[in-house]
Amino acid sequence: MATTTAADLLDQAAGGGAPTAETDGDAFASKLTREADIIIGVYLILIGTGSTLGNGRVLWLSYRNWKKLRPVELLVASLAVTDVGISLFGYPFAATSSLLGRWSFGTAGCTWYGFTGFFFGITSIATMALMSLLRFMIVYKGYPGSYPSRRKTGIIVAAGWLYGLFWACLPLAGWSQYHVEPFGLSCTVDWGSFSRDANGMSFILCMIIFCTAVPVAAMVASYAAIFYIYRRAKKGVDRHLKNNAVMSQKRREVERSITLMALAVCGGFLFAWMPYAVVGMWSAVAGADAVPIALASAAPLFAKSSSLWNPIIYLGMSDRFRLNMCGCFVTPTQSQTAVHAHPQQPGAPLPLSPRGPLVSNLPTAVGPLPGGLQATNIQ
Template sequence: MDDKYTSKLSPAVDYAAGVYLVIIAVLSILGNAAVLITAAQRKKRLKAPELLSINLAVTDIGMALSMYPLSISSAFNHAWIGGDPTCLYYGLMGMIFSVASIMTLAVMGLVRYLVAGATPESGNRFQRSTIGMFITLIWLYALLWAACPLLGWGGYGPEPYGMACSVDWAGYQNSLNDSTFIMALAVLCTILPCVAIVSSYLGITWKLHKAYQTIQNNDRLPTFGNVEKKVMLMAILVSAGFMVSWTPYVAVSLWTMFHAGGKDSVTPLVSLLPCLFAKGATAYNPLIYYVFRKSFRREFRELCCPRCLRTDLTHDDNGDTYDDNLRWQSSTAHNTGRNIRSATTLVSHSTPRHPDYPTGNR
């Protein structure tokens, strides 16, 4: 076995990492499978923006199915299994699903921003065919970047701890070829999507704030403040979840890129922990769905226990459930309320996994 594929960690740490990955894999597969199954059951009622959330679940479960079994078996083996061919495969899959994930989150944020506050009279600005075209472009974009190392621009290589593969970040110092690829990847697949995501959610927050200001003195709409807090919290979790999950991995990658010691400048354990932390993001999104979407909770309970379904909730035409006290009550604020309801429903429908993934493997 090539030394670069031998674990640099102790067997105890490898086994612990393997157990952790098993748990994350199971949660990710079951959680995202539930999202996909419930979406399939109500496919005729799905709104166009919801297709992006479904695509996000596909990237999560795709990563769990295509990558985690290899990393888990390698952890228990105390060495990477398969050598160069499987390393190339693992890096390729990681690039495809990571780029697809972050670009899906970026498009999702922009779509939310554009549609937030639209009146029912104006209709949905995005049809299914338009969102379907966006999703197709997202996957083509991901495949293009994943294929670049295969075509000679950039490369894949093992992580410093020896049991996973990703973009060869340390190659930044080795050649102009590697450095230009990494810089282009960082700008076009990490920085710009992140800027789009943060800007979109800030814009949505501002729209909702201004909309609720117009009715804050209306005594007949006492629940608007609670709804606003819920939407605000959801947007914050979407944005903060991405930052929290991936910042450690990005920081370690940048360190190996610019430090003179390259991969040797980071201890194996320090390089392992950010990767494990980032992998947990694939199991995060279904939890967000469950917490913030009553329709998903209802459909999930129906999937697990059809007889346990509550019958005291009603559905609006977007497929989400609302308590009676969230129905619009004031005829004087009717038009404004409809605008806000449209914005709130859109954000609630499209809430992802935990946002945004930076490029590279987890």
């Protein structure tokens, strides 16, 4: 009785919630083959486990070196929290349902899964957009004093989370709803409401604009401007650097690393999420039946892999993170070089640098890399 009551209350809050078997056919049954269900379940278990371990390690390093973190690195920790959150509060539901061959948590569970996925997803997008804007402002000002305070950065972090919470609560308040996805194994915002009524159409349009187009535009514009500044710095004509040959040289030394890190962070995000956005818009305009079921299931599954990508990027571009994450990722030469470059006190944890676990030994005058991270010199 208690479970039914909770489900009814949550269903009412969602404005009807996801369809039930009685009102919309067996919407919670998988539309895929049994083999595909099992493959998806195993895939989600692997992605969720890898994301939890990788991002959990980022959070552990941040916690152990909390007082040494630069303010901008709080955004990195915030991003790791969103990835761990969706891995712990979302993926287990979808993985279990996939292995069982149907969504197994009812209407209330569907609403919960849709809410958590949308909440952590939009918070992650907003955080990455704020990272890119903050990175641009630091590079544009071009001097160490341009770093924001921890208090201001905390406000920025809170803004990203509040933005995600705001959008995730709208379907619960009756503006559209959370709905089972076409393949029947997970739930998300009701893309199909776009073609059914003005309520759904207005929500989907606003979501596309403010949760996809605006953050992506902010990231692309910020990183494009950063690359432009560094190109001018390389030619010795940038007005912020022309009277500071030392800073100009330092910037030239890390230009390639900055470019690679920016492309990895921004490009990886877009690569993972854009197929899902395109498929969602296709489904909204043409109807769910117009999208091949294989594509309708593959796009959101690929987007879920984004929670695992950031730790992989850190592993690939930071020797210090590899040393902390797993010694087997570092050759003996790299390990000796890193230890001699940053000697530690006996028994002390080995952070990624003396300034904090997510910063390299590059000169601080150039500011952190895109996304608040410093990369080691890449030859």
